[in-house]
Amino acid sequence: MMADSSTIEVFRSRLTEKGYEDLAKALRSDELMKSHTSFRVGGPAQIYSEPSSKEEIIALIDTAKALGLPFFLMGNGSNLVISDDGIDGLVIRLGENFSEISSEQDPDDPEAVLVTACAGTLLIRLSSFAAKASLTGLEFASGIPGSLGGAVFMNAGAYDHDMSEVIEKVTAISPSGEIKVWNKEDLDLGYRKSRFMAEGGIVCEAVLRLKKGDADEINSQIRTYTEKRTKSQPLNFPSAGSMFKRPVGHYTGALIEQAGLKGFSIGGAQVSEKHAGFVINKGDATAKDIDDLVKHIQKTIREKFDVELQREVRFIGRGFQ
Numbered sequence: 001m002m003a004d005s006s007t008i009e010v011f012r013s014r015l016t017e018k019g020y021e022d023l024a025k026a027l028r029s030d031e032l033m034k035s036h037t038s039f040r041v042g043g044p045a046q047i048y049s050e051p052s053s054k055e056e057i058i059a060l061i062d063t064a065k066a067l068g069l070p071f072f073l074m075g076n077g078s079n080l081v082i083s084d085d086g087i088d089g090l091v092i093r094l095g096e097n098f099s100e101i102s103s104e105q106d107p108d109d110p111e112a113v114l115v116t117a118c119a120g121t122l123l124i125r126l127s128s129f130a131a132k133a134s135l136t137g138l139e140f141a142s143g144i145p146g147s148l149g150g151a152v153f154m155n156a157g158a159y160d161h162d163m164s165e166v167i168e169k170v171t172a173i174s175p176s177g178e179i180k181v182w183n184k185e186d187l188d189l190g191y192r193k194s195r196f197m198a199e200g201g202i203v204c205e206a207v208l209r210l211k212k213g214d215a216d217e218i219n220s221q222i223r224t225y226t227e228k229r230t231k232s233q234p235l236n237f238p239s240a241g242s243m244f245k246r247p248v249g250h251y252t253g254a255l256i257e258q259a260g261l262k263g264f265s266i267g268g269a270q271v272s273e274k275h276a277g278f279v280i281n282k283g284d285a286t287a288k289d290i291d292d293l294v295k296h297i298q299k300t301i302r303e304k305f306d307v308e309l310q311r312e313v314r315f316i317g318r319g320f321q
Ligand SMILES: Cc1cc2nc3c(=O)[nH]c(=O)nc-3n(C[C@H](O)[C@H](O)[C@H](O)COP(=O)(O)OP(=O)(O)OC[C@H]3O[C@@H](n4cnc5c(N)ncnc54)[C@H](O)[C@@H]3O)c2cc1C
Pocket: 038, 072, 073, 074, 075, 076, 077, 078, 079, 080, 094, 119, 143, 144, 145, 146, 147, 148, 149, 150, 151, 152, 153, 154, 155, 156, 157, 158, 196, 201, 202, 203, 204, 235, 239, 240, 241, 242, 314
């Protein structure tokens, strides 16, 4: 793998040769990932890019592969802990540059509308777009701070609803580099799982089928969910939401509380006093603090209750793989 300071210059010239001059110019080196994660932790990415089309994503990946560099693709960074030592190779972030939304009447159902959005679109924006158009189905997503791509990858959900209920089809770049359209049935969507999680692939665009509804009811449902979240979650501290998946037959927060770990901290990382299922950054946490705390919680719960807590949040970067 190439790793010296000229790597970015070689990367730039390869992209320029392929005709992607603007993309090449906009590459950044040693971009601090803590600026792009909701946990506010994470060291530098060797090379960082925010592409605005499928073609640009493919050009970036092809170049990384040709130079023997690893790459990591992220959305809004709301389900990540990135190592303090950073990430080798290329980080591709799908964000505002890749966030178009459009909609059309569903030709097969007069009561439905098909909403198409690029992977970098924030779920919060999509949910508000739907509410404004009196479309129901995305109310549950109004407080999930991820991108559409991250939400498809995670099959994000809340309040007994998840993305699988609204996804119609997904356009993605397969691990072998082809652009393919996957129908919902082929996405293997389950509790916080999808085929992209198992096999790789980059979600570029998703079509969501939303039903025509009543604007007042939609807005009232969103207000109810927002109040619930504000009451129960530590939203005034950086975090990545629930740290663990729900173990069958148990509630994670209750187990952690019963183990006496509510408020327990290591360095700047703390088990939230408001919701024990959340690990929060009290202000100066490192990724290592979070990792150490998570391991301590897992060990304690294993010893006390014989329950294995699986992380929902993904730990990425040097030393975490
Ligand atoms: C305060 C708070 C509340 C939260 N509440 C909820 C909740 O109620 N329900 C819930 O499910 N989650 C919740 N989350 C977690 C998080 O918002 C979701 O998991 C979200 O779907 C992650 O999206 P992202 O764009 O931030 O993904 P990232 O964190 O950037 O990435 C997460 C994973 O998705 C992959 N990925 C991202 N984009 C793509 C893409 N386009 N193609 C392929 N892979 C991709 C990344 O490689 C990574 O492995 C919460 C987080 C916070 C901070």
